[in-house]
Amino acid sequence: MSTSSVQAGLPLSTIPIFTTVQAYREWRQNAFLDQKTVGFVPTMGALHDGHLALVKRSLAANDLTVVSIFVNPAQFAPHEDLATYPRTLPNDLALLADLKHLPSPSSPPRTPSALFLPSVQEMYPSGISQEVGRQSGTFVEVKGYGEQMEGRSRPTFFRGVATVVTKLFNIIQPTNAYFGQKDIQQGLLLRRLVTDLHMAHPAPERLHIVPTARDPASGLALSSRNAYLSEAERRTAPALYAALQAAARAWDAGESKARCVRGAVDVLEAAARAGAAEGVEVKVDYVEMNDPGTFEVLGEEARREEAPVVLSAAVWVGRTRLIDNIVLGDTRGMIMG
Amino acid sequence: MSTSSVQAGLPLSTIPIFTTVQAYREWRQNAFLDQKTVGFVPTMGALHDGHLALVKRSLAANDLTVVSIFVNPAQFAPHEDLATYPRTLPNDLALLADLKHLPSPSSPPRTPSALFLPSVQEMYPSGISQEVGRQSGTFVEVKGYGEQMEGRSRPTFFRGVATVVTKLFNIIQPTNAYFGQKDIQQGLLLRRLVTDLHMAHPAPERLHIVPTARDPASGLALSSRNAYLSEAERRTAPALYAALQAAARAWDAGESKARCVRGAVDVLEAAARAGAAEGVEVKVDYVEMNDPGTFEVLGEEARREEAPVVLSAAVWVGRTRLIDNIVLGDTRGMIMG
Known part of the structure; x- marks a missing residue:
């Protein structure tokens, strides 16, 4: 060769x-x-x-x-x-x-x-x-x-x-x-x-x-599109992962889907207010929970103690669209260890 | 094994x-x-x-x-x-x-x-x-x-x-x-x-x-759906291939697409009249000429001296739908010799 x-x-x-x-x-x-x-x-x-x-x-x-x-x-x-x-x-x-x-x-x-x-x-x-x-x-x-x-x-x-x-x-x-x-x-x-x-x-x-590779300090998921971010936007972007983590904590505490999603949106709205002071616009595209087998959207009051659930979100930070997700519950056979 | x-x-x-x-x-x-x-x-x-x-x-x-x-x-x-x-x-x-x-x-x-x-x-x-x-x-x-x-x-x-x-x-x-x-x-x-x-x-x-296998006597294209045909329908069905041959002769004689298609439909209409006497209903679904590369329908006045053309037809004989086709012009590289 x-x-x-x-x-x-x-x-x-x-x-x-x-x-x-x-x-x-x-x-x-x-x-x-x-x-x-x-x-x-x-x-x-x-x-x-x-x-x-x-x-x-x-x-x-x-x-x-x-x-x-x-x-x-x-x-x-x-x-x-x-x-x-x-x-x-x-x-x-x-x-x-x-x-x-x-x-x-x-x-x-x-x-x-x-x-x-x-x-x-x-x-x-x-x-x-x-x-x-x-x-x-x-x-x-x-x-x-x-x-x-x-x-x-x-x-x-x-x-x-x-x-x-x-x-x-x-x-x-x-x-x-x-x-x-x-x-x-x-x-x-x-x-x-x-x-x-x-x-x-x-x-x-x-x-x-x-598993998703992340910036060690902020937890921001690595993405080729991060290259689009300005310095101020880069400081705001880790709110996406923070929002998912907040929702995951709520889920682990036994909350319904609706309250978990609300928790994530709260974090993103706080980031939007903080970003606005620096001229950074944050817009939530979606925060959702889905069945990993069928991608079916979970009901608002859904709770699953055993089966895995995909918690995912997309946000616009300025003109850049970022996505991230975490899997709640048992990920065996789905994600590499 | x-x-x-x-x-x-x-x-x-x-x-x-x-x-x-x-x-x-x-x-x-x-x-x-x-x-x-x-x-x-x-x-x-x-x-x-x-x-x-x-x-x-x-x-x-x-x-x-x-x-x-x-x-x-x-x-x-x-x-x-x-x-x-x-x-x-x-x-x-x-x-x-x-x-x-x-x-x-x-x-x-x-x-x-x-x-x-x-x-x-x-x-x-x-x-x-x-x-x-x-x-x-x-x-x-x-x-x-x-x-x-x-x-x-x-x-x-x-x-x-x-x-x-x-x-x-x-x-x-x-x-x-x-x-x-x-x-x-x-x-x-x-x-x-x-x-x-x-x-x-x-x-x-x-x-x-x-190349299509045909009944040696009548030219009818062999098809699993021929099994649906009654005896009288079986006598009528070879009109499909006869119609394609009539159109091919017209094409070879230098006629336009419109006249070739008309020639095929004439044969099928004659078969329909003959069939009606025996209680066999014949209905033309389509007779068409298409480019074999793009399947584009040829224009009504089209003539192609060199390039191959697909002449195809579908007819209902009673409750059975039959299809057949022949390629006009040079079929090299398209159909096995």
Whole structure:
């Protein structure tokens, strides 16, 4: 395998870069014949410690690890931030090149094996419009699982996610795939997809959801979109996680869903008042509790002593939309330990 | 490999039968490790010589051949013939068991290697309703390719086909797959799907469309639904192919699309008058000419000297809906020779 990759328009990289499906397939075929396991971390780039935590999990559990960077037009609505979404490829490559895992003291260290970096044309051979009504070609939809929570605020988001991840799984053919808990609905919806479509790579139980990486001091969930925040907004943003924690404490104290959600909104409203003094506008999009199996919204008076519940929220901080969630109750089999 | 298969409720079969994805996957995994090619013929059962022609193609070109029988609820609208669709499993098994291909005089004959016979629950783990509005779980749609011709008369038909074939391809993981030209729109749409979703098994060029098998005397396209026809209807039905041939002759003589379609409809109207005398009702659903790449309807005055054109029709003969098509012009790369 080549140790460097120099391609037209691409930065120098110690990790082999594949830009076409065909070139990747040859590499993957050899891995199959060698009976190597392949871990996969799909990303939209602008890598941060949350992504790196996923890659580390993959390095530890697989012979080979593939990372993809693809900003997927189909999951952005026309009014959303496709054009301004942060693109930091040289930095992404440097971060990935620094990752190492030692399977044992005597083994050579494992590093990311390949980066898949396709063009929009390569991923969407029939072309792609951000306007659903003007799209043609093949799309995948997980009915009944994409209309709540994030899907309610972003109606065609999960259709775009389901479509691009189906393509990526068919291309990469991973033994294991890793997703962050920050996008928990995405992870659970993709498990449904992999089950329903009977995908062989990955098998449903090989699609892993890894706990959200957070800023150690404030608890703010790491996100590529944090790069949009001004300094004052950055000081306000941790209120999102604080709000979820307040609701979780209320839940643990035996309160109803309605009171837990009220507790979270109180924290966010206090942050909004404090932020206003600094010129920061905070707007709550939603705070909700859902069943992790069906995403069904819990009733206002709901209490579940045993079954897990997803507590999630989205807020606008200035012009940046941030999401976060925590799982209440028993998360076994749902989130990686 | 076992040479007989006795399973609860299944007829005796010399061909191994798999009813679960898991059991099939183990068999397929061995074929991968042995580097055997696997041909695949998906069917809804009620096998006739048209299906057997597909299986023969597969036997001739692959080390192993898998046939599936699954009557897919998702491609029948609630008012359509799901309940009465012919189910003839013992006969299907006998027909398949009789097929042999001799790769060379000294080689052992090739016979079908496996039959995949899943339950509805196995194929649709999230359940399945024939009413689109009540469905939940994962569905696949080929936008812009499923609304014309058959898709216009049967609006959710191709969504059901695309979904079940995506599942079947993910399960069977065929090297080559074989479809009949009688359902030409299905074959071409599935090539689009395999291309767009970047499926590895089969690759787009490994999805083969095999010329329609016909009754030698009348030219009637073989179809499982021919079993619905009364004796008098059976005498009327060949008018469908005769109508397509009349239109093709007009096309070859340099006529416009409008006149070719008119020529086909004339033949069908004459058949309707003759049939009426015997109590057979004939109703034209459509006669149309479409671009085989985009399925776009040709303009009324269209003439294409070089590019291929799909001439297709659907008629009701009594309570049975029959379809047929022929390709005008150069079919290279589109239909198997």
